[in-house]
Amino acid sequence: MSRALAWLYVVGGGIGLVAAVALILERLAVLADPTHVPLCSINPVVSCGSVMESPQAAAFGFPNPLIGIAAFAVVVTVGVVGLTGFTPPRWFRLGMLVGTALGLLFVHWLIFASLYDIRALCPYCMVVWAVMAPLFWYTLLDTFALPSLRRVHSVILALWYVVIVALILQAFWDFWTS
Amino acid sequence: MTRSKNPVTAARRGVSLNVILTAVVVVVAVLVVGGILLFKNSGSDEGAVPASVLAPEGSHTLTEAPDGAVTVVEFLDYQCPACEQYYKTVTSKIEQDYAGKITFVVRNYPLDMHPLAMPAARAAEAAALQGKFREMYRALYENYNEWALAPDGQAVSDDVERATELFRGYAEASGLDVAKFTADLASPEVQARIDKDIADGKAAGVSGTPSIFVGGQLFEPTGETYADVERQLRERIDAELAE
Numbered sequence: 001m002s003r004a005l006a007w008l009y010v011v012g013g014g015i016g017l018v019a020a021v022a023l024i025l026e027r028l029a030v031l032a033d034p035t036h037v038p039l040c041s042i043n044p045v046v047s048c049g050s051v052m053e054s055p056q057a058a059a060f061g062f063p064n065p066l067i068g069i070a071a072f073a074v075v076v077t078v079g080v081v082g083l084t085g086f087t088p089p090r091w092f093r094l095g096m097l098v099g100t101a102l103g104l105l106f107v108h109w110l111i112f113a114s115l116y117d118i119r120a121l122c123p124y125c126m127v128v129w130a131v132m133a134p135l136f137w138y139t140l141l142d143t144f145a146l147p148s149l150r151r152v153h154s155v156i157l158a159l160w161y162v163v164i165v166a167l168i169l170q171a172f173w174d175f176w177t178s
Numbered sequence: 179m180t181r182s183k184n185p186v187t188a189a190r191r192g193v194s195l196n197v198i199l200t201a202v203v204v205v206v207a208v209l210v211v212g213g214i215l216l217f218k219n220s221g222s223d224e225g226a227v228p229a230s231v232l233a234p235e236g237s238h239t240l241t242e243a244p245d246g247a248v249t250v251v252e253f254l255d256y257q258c259p260a261c262e263q264y265y266k267t268v269t270s271k272i273e274q275d276y277a278g279k280i281t282f283v284v285r286n287y288p289l290d291m292h293p294l295a296m297p298a299a300r301a302a303e304a305a306a307l308q309g310k311f312r313e314m315y316r317a318l319y320e321n322y323n324e325w326a327l328a329p330d331g332q333a334v335s336d337d338v339e340r341a342t343e344l345f346r347g348y349a350e351a352s353g354l355d356v357a358k359f360t361a362d363l364a365s366p367e368v369q370a371r372i373d374k375d376i377a378d379g380k381a382a383g384v385s386g387t388p389s390i391f392v393g394g395q396l397f398e399p400t401g402e403t404y405a406d407v408e409r410q411l412r413e414r415i416d417a418e419l420a421e
Binding site for chain 1: 200
């Protein structure tokens with residue numbers, strides 16, 4: 001595992017962890033006081049309240065951010081261990097690849113649910129979307145050689161961000177007129 | 179990509195190529211998005227939309243100024259969540275505070291993405307045929323959660339039968355002749371009226387809901403909260419009234 005990837009795990013996993021914790025805290029606040037309006041509910045489009053209360057926000061019967069808290073904590077830990085210089089065996093790195101791939105898959109499902117079904121955006125969730133892509137992508141590049149992809153590693157990542165931003169703009173173009 | 183076989187130079191070129199291409203992708207994306215936004219803003223800065231398009235004779239109003247000095251026109255979709263929020267936090271207050279000082283016209287602009295927007299627009303128009311437009315307008319928004327949302331309280335409902343039943347209830351509560359109301363719901367006259375609203379909205383440059391025009395100009399709030407929207411709308415109306 002490269003040092004750069006270890007740092008990415010620490011920083012990216014840390015950001016994801018903070019977002020997941022924030023989501024859980026907002027959810028608890030809403031449970032304690034149903035009239036509580038989450039900090040991130042700014043307007044009809046940017047509204048984590050409506051996203052958090054959607055069925056997709058508890059895809060497995062419990063709030064998704066619980067998965068985030070557990071999984072991002074693992075990512076941070078692996079990053080810190082990587083920074084000590086420990087080189088994990090191949091099976092471990094494949095495990096990280098499978099984990100981040102499942103995370104990215106889940107995030108895409110949530111993106112499409114948010115844009116086309118719930119029709120609202122939740123800033124904390126978008127933070128998770130944003131960190132999940134590089135976590136998976138650089139794990140993939142670190143696990144397999146893939147020289148042609150490595151040569152344009154950040155181009156592909158940037159294209160992913162551009163596509164997501166374009167989908168967001170397109171999805172909410174008519175909703176919020178101004 | 180196959181220009182260089184030497185792994186060392188390939189790596190070096192790869193890095194710069196990667197950085198350059200990334201920069202290109204980001205710059206192009208920013209330019210395209212920025213360009214579209216700029217184009218959109220300049221496009222809506224054209225001259226005032228004529229009153230014959232925005233508020234033709236016989237338009238439904240929430241309040242009317244005797245002199246008709248300032249006209250506020252809202253194109254709305256009864257099932258659009260943002261429109262309901264506008265009603266609750268912005269337009270119902272404006273309507274009260276400026277009662278008799280402005281003319282507030284309501285036009286239909288049901289969007290395809292809201293399955294009950296058209297039935298609700300028909301209910302409002304059917305009530306208008308019995309002179310109770312304002313009552314039905316209010317009933318639709320005051321009872322939004324009841325008819326517009328699915329039983330889970332989240333997604334927009336698509337249950338036309340349930341909504342129609344509720345609309346009949348609102349009609350009865352407003353003292354309408356329910357039999358006539360029910361017949362009017364399906365009448366071509368009501369549909370023609372809504373179609374005219376949509377056509378006028380398109381001609382006026384409406385691209386979503388709610389779209390509000392003050393003095394023929396599209397009102398474009400820049401704030402992030404409904405309180406900002408309300409404040410800005412008041413400023414616009416006050417400026418028009420002062421003219």
